[in-house]
């Protein structure tokens with residue numbers, strides 16, 4: 460038999476296959492520029508496994524405000540220019556309102572967790588419900604509980620200053636939990652808080668880039684038997700924990716409704732008025748998105764605020780002078796004081812600039828091809844809004860890596876003279892477009908209240924080293940990795956500014972008791988006793 464024709468055919472098939480494979484991973488000329496690719500893999504091997512925001516920011520300096528990466532055949536577009544955020548994520552809202560598919564997330568949430576849900580009817584239903592519940596006006600109704608919790612935070616920081624990490628976390632959780640479920644967490648040792656954070660730790664670990672096999676890029680990996688795929692057990696375990704926690708809240712609110720003991724929580728409305736229908740999975744996913752979205756971010760801001768203040772005695776001196784003139788020491792600040800406190804505003808804006816809590820945002824997925832600045836952004840691209848890169852652009856800011864609140868006194872966006880401010884705003888940290896943070900009004904009230912309170916109440920200084928007696932300097936760049944970045948634990952010395960300030964904090968905590976009581980009916984006897992005893 461003549462083997463020549465077969466060899467030619469086989470050779471051609473191999474050649475075509477190789478040519479096709481070589482095209483995989485290659486960036487088409489119409490895509491935004493980016494680092495060089497390798498055949499098949501694209502930029503897979505150079506994709507940062509940790510601190511992606513730093514690498515993205517470095518690439519943005521090299522390749523511009525919009526660059527692309529190829530993961531095999533899947534394009535990633537990273538935007539680090541506020542003008543382009545406006546052009547793509549805001550103006551073309553409907554084309555980039557989706558989230559990328561994630562097999563791992565789906566295994567845990569069945570696709571119904573608001574933050575990661577596809578652009579779907581479920582997402583629309585849950586988003587519309589939360590958007591109505593969290594308007595600026597609606598959030599004013601939650602102010603009494605926010606302020607009461609903020610006073611407890613001042614009291615905690617004054618009496619157990621070394622515990623400020625857990626106490627800031629408790630504050631953020633307790634506000635979100637009270638608004639949503641109608642039950643607070645009075646202590647950083649509250650069992651519900653422990654359970655919640657145990658779940659969050661595993662959940663964040665699961666979502667950490669590079670921690671699990673690339674199931675979405677190589678789908679065949681999904682079929683590995685469970686005994687060799689630890690992630691399957693992990694997903695099941697996280698799902699079990701979420702069911703237990705979130706169904707527990709639903710049952711609690713159902714009982715309250717049945718016994719005519721409603722205390723105005725959002726979840727009571729969801730259940731009684733069937734705002735999410737009878738879809739238990741969607742209800743669970745919405746509770747999760749609310750509590751998880753509202754807790755970590757707000758508490759990270761508070762930790763960053765303390766870190767930055769500890770590093771900057773000058774900023775504190777200026778803010779103290781301002782707040783003493785406007786508020787004095789006979790009363791605590793209220794939300795309406797903020798307009799008269801431009802330096803306190805500058806401090807808050809500068810913390811959010813230097814350390815946006817979600818530095819590369821939550822990824823969006825493109826569902827309709829768009830052309831921006833002549834570059835094609837194809838369907839299926841994953842879009843990251845590189846908040847850190849936008850807020851650390853040396854073209855826009857002098858010394859972007861330094862904490863300088865005064866930059867917001869001399870310019871609206873903190874930018875240097877002559878900088879291009881097209882598309883720039885002061886809320887970059889909340890993301891953009893149709894998926895912009897739905898909790899931003901609640902978060903703003905929490906950040907404003909605590910920024911004023913901390914500056915009114917305390918002096919923050921580096922702690923002294925007991926061995927040498929010298930101050931231990933804080934490092935404003937010592938942050939953890941992850942989707943949301945947190946300062947790593949640090950020591951600082953927190954003291955009330957005067958006995959008058961200290962006495963008022965105690966008095967206000969006792970005055971807040973009736974507000975707390977509304978949300979303490981379902982606490983365990985130990986927790987209830989702890990709550991009543993606080994400051995008494």
Ligand code: HEM
Pocket residue numbers: 573574575576586635748749750752753754756757760816817820821822844888889890891892893894895896897898899901902903906
């Ligand atoms: C300072 C505090 C906060 C920051 C910095 C923050 C930041 C963000 C960011 C960057 C996103 C993604 C936006 C995008 O995709 O472009 C987001 C989404 C979200 N946030 Fe926040 N957030 C904060 C507080 C809160 C609070 C208090 C809640 C709940 C009450 C909340 C609930 C959510 C939810 C449910 C989403 C998903 C929205 C969607 O996909 O449609 N966040 N947040």
